[in-house]
Structures are given as structure tokens and as C-alpha cells.
Amino acid sequence: MKDFDSTAAVRLIEVTRRFGRGKSAVAALRGVSVGLRAGTFTAIMGPSGSGKSTLLQCAAGLDRPTSGRVLLGETDLATMSESRLTKLRRDRIGFVFQSFNLIPALTARQNITLPLRLAGRRADKDWLEDLVKRTGLSQRIGHRPTEMSGGQQQRVAIARALITRPAVVFGDEPTGALDIATGREILGLLREVVDTLGQTLVMVTHDPVAASYADQVLFLADGSIVDSMDRPGADQVAARLTRLGG
Numbered sequence: 001m002k003d004f005d006s007t008a009a010v011r012l013i014e015v016t017r018r019f020g021r022g023k024s025a026v027a028a029l030r031g032v033s034v035g036l037r038a039g040t041f042t043a044i045m046g047p048s049g050s051g052k053s054t055l056l057q058c059a060a061g062l063d064r065p066t067s068g069r070v071l072l073g074e075t076d077l078a079t080m081s082e083s084r085l086t087k088l089r090r091d092r093i094g095f096v097f098q099s100f101n102l103i104p105a106l107t108a109r110q111n112i113t114l115p116l117r118l119a120g121r122r123a124d125k126d127w128l129e130d131l132v133k134r135t136g137l138s139q140r141i142g143h144r145p146t147e148m149s150g151g152q153q154q155r156v157a158i159a160r161a162l163i164t165r166p167a168v169v170f171g172d173e174p175t176g177a178l179d180i181a182t183g184r185e186i187l188g189l190l191r192e193v194v195d196t197l198g199q200t201l202v203m204v205t206h207d208p209v210a211a212s213y214a215d216q217v218l219f220l221a222d223g224s225i226v227d228s229m230d231r232p233g234a235d236q237v238a239a240r241l242t243r244l245g246g
């Protein structure tokens with residue numbers, strides 16, 4: 001694994017995360033070291049409770065490791081103050097969640113540009129237009145979330161994640177709430193975003209087919225990375241996961 005790759009967009013160095021104390025303590029991450037190359041798509045897989053969400057949360061600066069370092073480019077998140085971390089998440093990180101997390105009262109356009117408004121920045125009109133086209137939302141841009149399908153809502157969430165041109169986009173089961181065909185469309189869109197924009201993307205998923213869209217799949221078991229595969233097929237991923245007890 002590429003632990004100290006200088007071209008990494010995100011690096012975790014000996015990251016541990018423990019919850020609780022004493023006998024009830026849980027080690028969710030046990031010394032994870034990994035580097036994720038810029039412009040690549042990484043899927044994180046593993047059995048339930050293996051530490052996937054904790055890894056994503058630590059890498060995205062939403063949670064702090066108990067020990068170890070998390071580097072976004074050259075920036076060390078582990079030692080940052082809460083207010084700087086909040087600003088960094090807003091400016092340099094994008095998120096796509098299973099449940100879309102759109103604001104119901106806002107139109108698609110207003111949802112997409114919300115991160116800029118929160119940062120006191122103006123929307124770059126050409127970039128907004130480009131994103132709306134890429135995500136296939138041209139006909140839906142004035143609609144509110146309740147007037148859109150799940151797939152369209154996730155497209156809005158993807159455009160919102162990209163509007164600030166973040167260093168990394170993190171996805172937590174981004175296709176988990178969608179039917180199979182719509183999920184595949186969304187995965188195709190994410191793949192395209194990596195291929196055409198050079199976006200770095202990290203996604204937690206339970207779905208071997210979703211993982212097969214990634215450049216690299218990392219397998220977690222009991223808080224450690226136990227394996228990785230480059231551009232694997234869904235069958236290979238499923239077989240590996242079965243051996244891990246997933």
C-alpha cells in the first residue's frame with residue numbers, strides 16, 4: 001500500500017480511533033496507514049463494524065483520531081483547531097451521503113451553490129453551468145428536492161459537493177438509497193467526474209458492483225486494512241468480501 005506517496009491527496013499515518021474507556025472500549029481503527037493518490041477513485045469495503053465509517057470520518061476531518069496523523073495534501077488535520085477544521089471542510093472537502101442531505105426549502109440551484117454562500121463566495125457562473133450540464137440537471141435546476149427523483153436529488157448533491165472544487169470528495173454509501181439502475185447511473189457519473197475533472201473520490205460501500213467502478217478497493221477488517229485490489233471486477237470484490245465475513 002502507498003503509505004508515504006508524495007502525490008497522495010489524503011494520507012493516514014498510523015491512525016487509531018478508540019471509543020469509550022476500560023472494558024467497554026472499542027478500537028474502531030488500529031493503526032491504519034494509507035495514501036490515496038490525487039485524481040483516483042477509492043472504494044472502502046469490509047464487514048459491518050470493521051471501521052469503514054470511522055475511517056471516512058477521520059479522513060474527512062469530521063472525527064479526530066485517538067492517535068496518528070491525517071494529511072490533506074500538506075495540511076495536518078489531527079492538530080487543527082475546530083474552527084479551522086470547519087473552514088477546511090467547507091472549502092476543500094465535498095460530501096455525498098446516502099440520504100442526499102439537501103435543504104428542502106431550496107431549489108436545486110440554491111442547494112448546489114449553498115457551500116459558496118456559506119463561505120461568502122460568489123458562484124463562478126461558467127463552473128456552475130458546467131456542473132449542471134455534467135450532472136444532467138439543466139431541466140431541474142429550479143425544482144425543490146421533493147419535486148425530484150432520488151437519482152436527481154443525488155445529482156444535486158454531487159454538484160453541490162463539486163462546486164467549491166474540493167481536493168477530495170467523500171461518499172458514504174452514495175447509491176445506498178437508490179434502485180439498481182439509478183445507482184449505476186450515479187456511479188457512472190462519479191467515475192466520469194474522476195476521469196474528466198481529475199477529482200479525488202473516496203467512497204464507503206457495501207456493494208461489490210459499486211466498488212468495481214473504483215480504481216482501488218481497500219478492505220477493512222476489525223479496524224485494519226487487510227487487503228487492496230486495483231480495478232477489480234465485482235465478482236473478485238464479492239469473493240474477497242465473503243472471505244472477510246462480509
Ligand SMILES: Nc1ncnc2c1ncn2[C@@H]1O[C@H](COP(=O)(O)OP(=O)(O)OP(=O)(O)O)[C@@H](O)[C@H]1O
Pocket residue numbers: 019020026027028046047048049050051052053054055
Ligand atoms: N461513537 C461511537 N461510540 C462507540 N463505538 C463506536 C462509535 N462509532 C463506531 N463505534 C464502533 O466502532 C466500530 C467500527 O464502527 P464503524 O461504524 O466505523 O464500522 P462500519 O464498518 O462503518 O460498519 P457498518 O458497515 O455497519 O456501517 C464498531 O464496533 C462500532 O460499534
